[in-house]
Amino acid sequence: MSINIDVITSRNVAGKILEADEVFMETESGEIGIYPNHATLITIIKVGLLRIKKASSYHTFLIHFDGIAEIEKNKINICAPIIEHIDFKDPIKQYENKHIYETEEAFKKEILAQLEQEALEQAQGVQKVEKKINIVEQKAQINQLKILIKKELKELETELLTTKNVNEISTLKNQLKKINARLKACEYYIS
Numbered sequence: 001m002s003i004n005i006d007v008i009t010s011r012n013v014a015g016k017i018l019e020a021d022e023v024f025m026e027t028e029s030g031e032i033g034i035y036p037n038h039a040t041l042i043t044i045i046k047v048g049l050l051r052i053k054k055a056s057s058y059h060t061f062l063i064h065f066d067g068i069a070e071i072e073k074n075k076i077n078i079c080a081p082i083i084e085h086i087d088f089k090d091p092i093k094q095y096e097n098k099h100i101y102e103t104e105e106a107f108k109k110e111i112l113a114q115l116e117q118e119a120l121e122q123a124q125g126v127q128k129v130e131k132k133i134n135i136v137e138q139k140a141q142i143n144q145l146k147i148l149i150k151k152e153l154k155e156l157e158t159e160l161l162t163t164k165n166v167n168e169i170s171t172l173k174n175q176l177k178k179i180n181a182r183l184k185a186c187e188y189y190i191s
Contacts, residue, residue: 001036003074005052010081022053023076025069034071041071045080047104060086064104146186153179 002019023034026048045068050061067080084100156179160172 001074002054003034003036003038003076005076005078007083008077008079009083018052018054018059020052020054024051024053025049025063025078027069034076037073038071040073041069043069043071045069045078049086050078050083062086062101064100142186146183149179149183149186153183 002021003023005018005020005023021036024031025034026046027043028046029043032043044066045063046066047063050063052059052061062084063080064082064084065080067078067083069079070077153176156172156176160169160176163169163172
């Protein structure tokens with residue numbers, strides 16, 4: 001008994017490509033082997049080789065991008081963007097297949113690097129926003145302190161106007177200078 005294999009790609013519907021005695025493919029959980037009367041299974045197939053054995057010969061295909069395989073008893077439906085037959089006897093084709101695989105790996109690495117860069121830029125943007133929020137909060141606190149200092153200053157000025165004692169006036173003037181210095185410091189930090 002043999003297994004019928006149907007392939008659907010983004011380029012076209014390839015239809016039945018082979019009958020096989022055994023099929024091997026890469027999945028998310030590793031390589032699986034499929035034999036006649038296999039249990040029903042739907043799995044994600046990964047970039048890699050699809051090896052099909054009929055009698056004593058193997059046919060090898062390269063799956064360029066992830067896809068899906070649906071397995072039912074003696075039938076396999078494979079859906080992947082690009083599946084290409086590999087002829088290991090042809091050295092030029094071998095080189096091309098290796099080049100295609102390396103190019104795709106480089107493309108994946110480039111995309112991954114771009115995604116990492118975007119994530120880094122977003123994280124830096126969040127940090128900048130957090131810094132601005134902290135600055136705004138600090139300015140609000142300083143403004144509150146400034147209001148309290150001005151209130152204290154008015155109270156001191158009122159006390160100074162009502163005091164007749166010379167020693168007290170001198171002490172109040174010194175306190176007034178200190179409060180004015182604190183007020184200037186607050187205004188400096190706000191600006």
